[in-house]
Amino acid sequence: MNPFTSIWTFLSTTYHRLGSPREFYRISRYVTPVFGFLFLTLSALGAYFGLFVAPADYQQGDAFRILFVHVPVAWMSLFVYVVMAVAGAIGLIWRMKMAFVVTICSAPIGAAFTALALLTGSIWGKPIWGTYWVWDARLTSELILLFLYFGIMAVYYAFEERKTAEKAAALLSVVGVVIVPIIHYSVEWWSSLHQGVTVFAEGGPKMPPSMLLPLAFMAVGFMFFYGYALFLTMRNRVLINERKSKWVRALAMGESI
Amino acid sequence: MNTLTLYFRREWQLMFRNTSSLIQPLTFFIIIALLFPFSLPAENALLQRIGGGVIWVSAVLATLLSLESMFHSDYHDGTLEQMLIHPRSLPLAMLGKALAHWTATGLVLSLFSPVLCLTFNIPSDQIWVLFAGLLLGTPSLTLIGAIGAALTVTLRRGGVLIAIIILPLYIPILIFGAGMLTQATQGLDVTSQLYALAAILTLALTLSPFAIAGALRVTIN
Amino acid sequence: MVLINSVFCKTKVNLTLMPSTQAISAKNLSCTRGDKLLFENLNFSIVSGECLHVTGENGSGKTSLLRIIAGINRSETGELVWNNENALVNLSFFAACAYIAHKDGLKNELTAIENLRYYQQLESNNSNSDQNEEALDEALDRLKILQCADLSAQQLSFGQRRRLAFARLLVSNFSLWILDEPFTGIDKNGRALIEELCVEHLEKGGVIILTHHQSLIDSPINAYRKELKLSELDGS
Amino acid sequence: MGSCISNGRINMNWAEFFNMGGYAFEVWTSWGLTLLVLLWFVIIPKHRNARIKHEIKRQIARETRLENTAP
Numbered sequence: 001m002n003p004f005t006s007i008w009t010f011l012s013t014t015y016h017r018l019g020s021p022r023e024f025y026r027i028s029r030y031v032t033p034v035f036g037f038l039f040l041t042l043s044a045l046g047a048y049f050g051l052f053v054a055p056a057d058y059q060q061g062d063a064f065r066i067l068f069v070h071v072p073v074a075w076m077s078l079f080v081y082v083v084m085a086v087a088g089a090i091g092l093i094w095r096m097k098m099a100f101v102v103t104i105c106s107a108p109i110g111a112a113f114t115a116l117a118l119l120t121g122s123i124w125g126k127p128i129w130g131t132y133w134v135w136d137a138r139l140t141s142e143l144i145l146l147f148l149y150f151g152i153m154a155v156y157y158a159f160e161e162r163k164t165a166e167k168a169a170a171l172l173s174v175v176g177v178v179i180v181p182i183i184h185y186s187v188e189w190w191s192s193l194h195q196g197v198t199v200f201a202e203g204g205p206k207m208p209p210s211m212l213l214p215l216a217f218m219a220v221g222f223m224f225f226y227g228y229a230l231f232l233t234m235r236n237r238v239l240i241n242e243r244k245s246k247w248v249r250a251l252a253m254g255e256s257i
Numbered sequence: 258m259n260t261l262t263l264y265f266r267r268e269w270q271l272m273f274r275n276t277s278s279l280i281q282p283l284t285f286f287i288i289i290a291l292l293f294p295f296s297l298p299a300e301n302a303l304l305q306r307i308g309g310g311v312i313w314v315s316a317v318l319a320t321l322l323s324l325e326s327m328f329h330s331d332y333h334d335g336t337l338e339q340m341l342i343h344p345r346s347l348p349l350a351m352l353g354k355a356l357a358h359w360t361a362t363g364l365v366l367s368l369f370s371p372v373l374c375l376t377f378n379i380p381s382d383q384i385w386v387l388f389a390g391l392l393l394g395t396p397s398l399t400l401i402g403a404i405g406a407a408l409t410v411t412l413r414r415g416g417v418l419i420a421i422i423i424l425p426l427y428i429p430i431l432i433f434g435a436g437m438l439t440q441a442t443q444g445l446d447v448t449s450q451l452y453a454l455a456a457i458l459t460l461a462l463t464l465s466p467f468a469i470a471g472a473l474r475v476t477i478n
Numbered sequence: 479m480v481l482i483n484s485v486f487c488k489t490k491v492n493l494t495l496m497p498s499t500q501a502i503s504a505k506n507l508s509c510t511r512g513d514k515l516l517f518e519n520l521n522f523s524i525v526s527g528e529c530l531h532v533t534g535e536n537g538s539g540k541t542s543l544l545r546i547i548a549g550i551n552r553s554e555t556g557e558l559v560w561n562n563e564n565a566l567v568n569l570s571f572f573a574a575c576a577y578i579a580h581k582d583g584l585k586n587e588l589t590a591i592e593n594l595r596y597y598q599q600l601e602s603n604n605s606n607s608d609q610n611e612e613a614l615d616e617a618l619d620r621l622k623i624l625q626c627a628d629l630s631a632q633q634l635s636f637g638q639r640r641r642l643a644f645a646r647l648l649v650s651n652f653s654l655w656i657l658d659e660p661f662t663g664i665d666k667n668g669r670a671l672i673e674e675l676c677v678e679h680l681e682k683g684g685v686i687i688l689t690h691h692q693s694l695i696d697s698p699i700n701a702y703r704k705e706l707k708l709s710e711l712d713g714s
Numbered sequence: 715m716g717s718c719i720s721n722g723r724i725n726m727n728w729a730e731f732f733n734m735g736g737y738a739f740e741v742w743t744s745w746g747l748t749l750l751v752l753l754w755f756v757i758i759p760k761h762r763n764a765r766i767k768h769e770i771k772r773q774i775a776r777e778t779r780l781e782n783t784a785p
Contacts, residue, residue, distance in 0.1 A: 046744075051730075066744040092471070112751050127740055144425050149722075151422035156767035157475075158412055161512060162760040163469035169474040172422060173470050175404055179426050182457065189453075190436055200782060215725065232759035239766045243773075244513060252407050252770035258599055267596060268708045274587035335581025344573040461707050478552045 019096050021238045022247050026257055032231040039224035046217030056209045064211075066124040071222040074117035074138070076226060077145060078180075080110030083226075084152070085177035086169030098234075100166035101241070104156055105174055105233040109226060111149035118142050137188045145182055162241070165169045260345045264353030272361050278326065282362040283369060290373050308377030309387050309438030314478035316366050316391060317398060317427055321364045324402040324419055327354075328410040328473075337410070337477055347473070348466035355398070355403045355469070363395025377397050386441040390434040393454040400461040400469075401426050407472035430457060500574075500653045500685050501525040502547075502565070506556030509542045516542055518555070518601065522706050526683040529676065529699050531690065534708030540689040541579070541658055544679060548577035548656050560654075573601065576650070579658040582643040586632040590623065590642050591615075593631055594649060601650035617648035621671060640664045644672055647679075655679060657688040673698050 017023040057064040084106040088110035091099030120141050122132040152169050159165035188255070242248045247257050258266075270277050270348045294304055324401045331337040340350060370391050405423035409415030437450040501611055502522035509516045516539030524530045532540050545551045547558060558565040565571040593613050596685045602610075603633045618624040619643040634642065640663055647655060655676070661669045674701050676686055694700050734741045 032751055051745075056735055063737040063740055065734065065737075066740050067718060068747040069744055109755060112755065114424075116748055116751055118745055123740050123744050127737060144428055147425040148420070151425060154418055154421050155408060158409070158418055161478070164411075164476060164478060168472070171468065171472055171475055172408060176426070178460075178464065178734070179429070180400075181739075182429045182460075184330075185427075186432040186453070191431045225755075226760065227757040229752075229759070236759055236762050236766055239770070241769050243766075248770060252774065253765045263599055271585060271587050284489070304692070328587075331580070334585065335579065335583040336585065338545075338550055338577070338581065339597075339600075341573055342575065344578055345570050345600060421514045478545070 014016050019098050019160060021097060022257065023240050023247075024098055025247075025251075027236060028063060028231045028235055030147075032228060032235070034225045035228035035231065039221050039228050042217050042221030046214045046221055048214075049210075050214035050225050054214055057211075061125045063111075063124060066120055067211075068218050070117060070120040070124055071215060072222040073113050073120065074142065075219060076222050077110060077114040077117050077142065079223070080106050080113060080180075081145065081148070081180065084110060085173040088173040091170050092167060092174070098238075100170055101234050101237050102230070103170050104166060105230055105237055106171075107149055107153050107156070107169070109229050109233070111146060111153065113222075114146040114149060115141055116126060118146065140190075141184050141187045141255075142185070145180070148169065148180070152176070165242070197236070200215060260349040261353040263345075264350045265357045268354050268357030272357070278323075279361050279365070280415060282319045282323040283365050285322055286315050287367050289315040289318055291376070294376075294415045297466045298393065305378045306378075306442070308374060309383070311377070311436040312370055312373055312387060313391075313394075314430055316363070316370070317424075317431060319366055320362055320395065320402055321400045321420055322422065323358070324363045324399070324406040324423070325416045327358055327403060327406045330478070337473065341474060341477060347470040350406075351403065351469040352462070352466040355400050355466070356457060358403070359372070359396050359399040363391070363399055367395055368393035374477075379441075383438060386447055387438055389451065390437045390454060393451065393458055394430045394434040397430050397454070397458045397461040400465040401430075404465055404468045404472055407469045408476060410473070411476050419448045430454065433457070486646070487667075493523055494672075499526045500683065501559075501561055501570060502654060502685055502687075503559045504547070505545070505559070507546060507553040507679060508555045509539055509546060509553060511542070517708055520556075522704075524685055524687070524704055525686060527680050527702060528704055529688065529702045530706055531561060531688060531694055533689070533691075533708045536691075537622065538708040540708060542581070543683065544577070544656050544658050544687065544689060546563075546596065548571065548575060550577070550711070559611040571654075574652060575654045575656060576647055576652040576709065577656045578643055578660065582639055583646075584631045584639060584642060585681075586630065589628050589630050590618065590634065591627045594618065594645055597646045599678040601652075613649050617643075617645040620675075621645045621665075628652075634665050636663050636666055637668055641671075644675065647675065653684050653687045653707070655688075659689055659691070677692075677702070 003012075018026065028233075046068065050065055054065070056062045084103050086097045087102035087106070090096055091103060118139065122141065125136075126132050152172050154164045155172050156169040159168060160255060239248055252255055273405060290311055293307070297303060297307075330339060331340070340347060363428075367388060370388055371384045374387060379387065402419070402423050405419040406415075408422065409418045433450045435455045437447045440447050442448065501524070503521075505518040505521055506518075507519035516537075520543070521570045522530060532543060534540050542551065546587075552566070560568060560571040560574070563571075583597075585596075588596070592612055594617065595610075598610060598614060615624060615627070616711060618627055621644060623634075623638050623641050623645070624639055626642075631639060633640065644660070660672055666671070676688075677698050680686060686699075686702075694703055732738060732742075
């Protein structure tokens with residue numbers, strides 16, 4: 001068998017396995033702790049390099065150490081939204097049960113990341129800009145993103161019938177992901193107070209490696225945290241959704257699956 | 258008759274039988290806009306500066322108010338169920354319906370906006386900018402808003418939920434529409450904002466009918 | 479799929495030709511509401527000239543089944559076959575199927591004839607207006623509500639409204655009628671009229687699926703009747 | 715800064731480290747808040763998982779009891 005075919009077979013079996021709630025519950029039992037472990041290791045490394053090793057910024061002093069949590073959290077707030085919308089689209093098109101679970105369980109995590117990005121951003125802004133809130137493009141976009149998350153959660157909780165609620169929330173997240181770039185550019189046009197993009201600027205990063213390293217650790221670490229928290233909440237949602245099924249009942253009685 | 262015209266004409270017929278649906282959004286629009294001068298120091302210079310923004314916010318709120326009833330009676334009398342299963346294209350039908358709805362709300366508001374501009378002492382060359390912006394922006398407001406209306410049609414208290422899910426999506430339109438006027442007061446060119454509004458409208462015209470149709474298929478059951 | 483199948487709608491469906499035999503069958507349909515399983519592994523099969531009478535307790539899922547057959551809701555499992563093709567991705571199915579339920583789909587603001595005209599325009603592209611108007615009058619006359627033609631739907635009595643809803647079946651060429659409790663709120667004469675229409679439709683080779691909470695033994699439809707009983711499941 | 719590396723040994727001045735060059739409040743609130751939120755999303759689901767299983771167990775117990783008492 002050529003390698004391409006075997007990779008494809010592997011991917012498709014994984015997809016079908018994860019598509020079944022029971023298989024997801026079984027596999028996630030082993031995957032979740034791995035995510036947790038990777039998150040702990042990477043973020044511990046990131047925290048060490050960020051808090052102890054990286055020298056203070058010559059302009060911002062030690063206040064720039066806020067960025068080691070602020071920036072990854074802000075990236076994650078967008079990343080989670082995209083994952084949520086992609087999962088929503090998959091759920092709507094291929095009617096995959098587990099995809100909706102990803103969408104629904106991602107929303108609170110994404111909202112928390114967004115709220116954190118806003119909070120840490122304004123805490124960072126106080127010493128740097130002299131005020132907690134400025135109508136800066138990125139802070140404003142984050143604020144709008146937070147409302148988009150709230151909207152999706154509100155739609156989900158407004159319906160009594162779970163399947164309707166899942167589909168409605170998924171649809172709204174897909175609509176949102178089309179509009180998010182437009183919101184981003186409109187807000188950018190509207191306000192150009194903030195410093196320019198620093199990390200992914202043309203000609204490579206402008207940041208010194210001492211800053212980039214902890215940032216990278218934290219960013220990847222938070223990615224794993226998202227996976228960890230997502231799987232933890234998804235496992236609960238699967239149990240609730242499938243509580244009438246035989247395997248969940250067996251599980252509750254202490255049998256292994 | 259093709260689906261688009263059929264639904265456009267039907268919606269018109271229904272709206273003209275029910276005159277209050279024609280008067281309400283416009284009245285609401287005017288009242289909201291005129292509340293601002295009462296809540297602010299009555300200085301002509303200030304009102305002139307904020308007038309454009311006030312009119313835009315009022316237009317957004319008036320559109321939002323009218324959206325709640327967009328699918329309401331169709332849902333309760335069973336017309337919506339029939340729409341889901343007739344052999345015509347649901348997105349096209351929804352486009353026709355939304356456009357007809359716009360003529361009764363957004364179009365009327367835009368046509369009336371110059372009069373409001375006069376009460377805010379907005380100079381005549383800027384009135385045209387505001388008018389053009391509203392004309393290009395309000396159809397997008399209706400089309401995007403209809404997605405929210407379709408998602409919440411089965412809920413007993415959908416009004417607040419529509420606002421929560423739709424208002425954040427309105428922000429780009431508001432930014433370009435009202436920002437255009439700010440540009441104009443500084444004597445700057447506004448064509449790029451007009452293009453932006455036109456681009457948003459194109460997107461809304463092509464994509465939102467599918468989203469509305471999808472939303473209805475999801476929620477009606 | 480939900481989003482896409484309605485996109486490629488060609489409205490030009492040939493309605494005048496009704497194939498000599500029609501058949502609708504369902505395999506392994508199921509429906510859950512919340513946690514409650516209404517029915518599962520449900521099968522039936524009927525052909526031209528047969529009427530499927532769906533019976534069962536209140537809450538056994540009769541209406542849900544009819545809505546699944548009409549294509550408003552989707553079954554989680556199985557499929558619906560219309561003339562040897564998957565019904566729900568097939569436009570000719572939607573053109574052939576009429577669904578009449580408790581919500582009658584009539585607009586209070588419009589007159590009886592305007593309401594009916596809308597449904598006629600929906601289903602056909604025939605632009606011969608004289609002929610079309612004639613068909614509308616004929617349908618109203620058949621249901622004995624021609625005198626109400628120019629009254630707004632709001633002014634009609636409940637029974638008259640029901641009749642107007644049924645007039646819709648006559649202005650377009652539907653071969654499958656899906657009727658949810660068709661005899662509710664209608665007087666004896668009205669019921670006899672609707673039964674007569676049903677028999678006529680079945681004789682012509684049409685198919686009817688209906689729910690009715692009472693027995694149809696005394697009804698003329700009984701001769702064409704096949705029963706499908708939905709039994710109460712315990713939900714597990 | 716609070717640490718310097720000399721001859722392979724790390725000499726920490728903890729007071730200076732916690733002071734964060736005068737930005738102690740800002741830095742520690744940000745990191746603390748983040749930590750708090752992350753912990754929330756780990757502790758709550760884990761707690762909930764046990765509770766859900768317990769509730770399902772209770773439900774099963776109730777059902778078996780109903781079956782046994784029924785004639």
